[in-house]
Amino acid sequence: MDIYVFSNNKNIGKCFASIKKGHSISYHAVSEVQKILEGGSGGFVYLDCWNQTEPAMKKLMQALQKKEGYNFGIIDAKGLYRDPALLFFSGASDYIGKDLCASGLTQKRLQEALSFKAAEIEAFIEHEKAASTMAPFSGSDWSAVKSGSEYTFLFMFVELDNKAEIRQMGQEYATRVLDQFHDYITEVVTPVNGKVWMWMDFGGLVLFPFNGKECGAVIPAFKLMLDNRFASSEIFNMDILLTYRIAMHIGSTVYKSRGDTGTIVSDSINSIFHLGQKFATSGTFCMSNDVFQYIPKGLGHCFMPAGDFEGREIVKMIPLK
Numbered sequence: 001m002d003i004y005v006f007s008n009n010k011n012i013g014k015c016f017a018s019i020k021k022g023h024s025i026s027y028h029a030v031s032e033v034q035k036i037l038e039g040g041s042g043g044f045v046y047l048d049c050w051n052q053t054e055p056a057m058k059k060l061m062q063a064l065q066k067k068e069g070y071n072f073g074i075i076d077a078k079g080l081y082r083d084p085a086l087l088f089f090s091g092a093s094d095y096i097g098k099d100l101c102a103s104g105l106t107q108k109r110l111q112e113a114l115s116f117k118a119a120e121i122e123a124f125i126e127h128e129k130a131a132s133t134m135a136p137f138s139g140s141d142w143s144a145v146k147s148g149s150e151y152t153f154l155f156m157f158v159e160l161d162n163k164a165e166i167r168q169m170g171q172e173y174a175t176r177v178l179d180q181f182h183d184y185i186t187e188v189v190t191p192v193n194g195k196v197w198m199w200m201d202f203g204g205l206v207l208f209p210f211n212g213k214e215c216g217a218v219i220p221a222f223k224l225m226l227d228n229r230f231a232s233s234e235i236f237n238m239d240i241l242l243t244y245r246i247a248m249h250i251g252s253t254v255y256k257s258r259g260d261t262g263t264i265v266s267d268s269i270n271s272i273f274h275l276g277q278k279f280a281t282s283g284t285f286c287m288s289n290d291v292f293q294y295i296p297k298g299l300g301h302c303f304m305p306a307g308d309f310e311g312r313e314i315v316k317m318i319p320l321k
Helices: 012-016 030-038 054-066 085-089 098-103 107-114 118-133 163-167 171-192 218-226 228-235 267-279
Strands: 002-006 024-028 043-048 070-075 094-096 150-160 195-199 203-209 244-254 285-288 303-309 312-317
Touching: 002 012, 002 030, 012 024, 024 030, 030 043, 030 054, 043 054, 054 070, 150 171, 150 267, 163 171, 171 195, 171 203, 171 218, 203 267, 218 228, 218 244, 218 285, 244 267, 267 285, 267 303, 267 312
Parallel strands: 002 024, 002 043, 043 070, 070 094, 244 285
Antiparallel strands: 150 203, 150 244, 195 203, 285 312, 303 312
C-alpha cells in the first residue's frame, strides 16, 4: 500500500525506519497534502501535527475525511492532543503518540493500523458518542441507586404470547396463572439483582443495574427461554405450552419505586416496549447491539442478526431444536 507521510519534522523518517517491505512510503511537507493526493489513487496518509495550529489540523482532517480511497492517521510526537479519541471522531484511523514516535513504528503495528476497517471506526465513534450522553451507570447492585435520580440500566421486557388461550380459561383461573407468571419471573431475576419494575396483566419490564462492563442478566433470560416447557407443566400445571417474548436494551431513565412510575418520561422505556411488542415475535429472545457487546463470553454464537429496528442493530437467540 502507498503510505504518504506529511510532516515538517526533518527527523520524522526515524519513526518509520523499521518498515522495510510491503509498502511504499513517501515523505512530503504538510503544505503539499492537496497537491500530492489529487494525483494519487488511494492509500494511507499520516499527518504530523508538528508546528501546526489546531484550526489548520482540523481543516486538513476534514479534507482527508472527504477524500475517497484514503484513510489517515495523526502523528503527535510532542503529545499535544490530550484526548486522542477526539481524533477518531474526525475520521482518523490511527494515532502515533509521543512514546510510539520515540520507539518507532513496527511492521506489525503499521499493519494493524492499515487493517483498521471503516466499520470498526464507525462503531467506535457511535459507542463513544452514546457513552458521552448516557446517564451515570447504576452500578453492579442497587446500593447507589436513589429514587428521583437518572441512571443507565439494563431493561428486560417479557410478555406471555398465549393471551387468547389464557383469557378463555375464566377469570379466576387466568388470574392465578398470571400471578404465577409474575412470581416466576421475579424468582428468576432476583438472584442477579433484577427488579420487576412495571407490570401489566401478561408481562412487564424488569430493571437490572448496569455497570458499563457486563450484562450477566442475559443468563436468566436464557433460563426462561430454555425452561418454558418445564415451567408450563411443573409450575403452571397447564396442558398448553406457554411461550413468551423477551427483549433487552440498555438505556437511561429516572428511577422511582415500583407503583410510582406513572409520571416517568423516558425514550429508553419507549424503545424497550417497542422492541418487545412491535419487533420481537412469539417465543423469541432479542436484544439491541448495545446489550450484545456486553454479554458473557461464549454466548455470542447463540445469537444471529435479526435486522435493524428504530435505528438499532438487533440480534436474536437462535431457535432451539
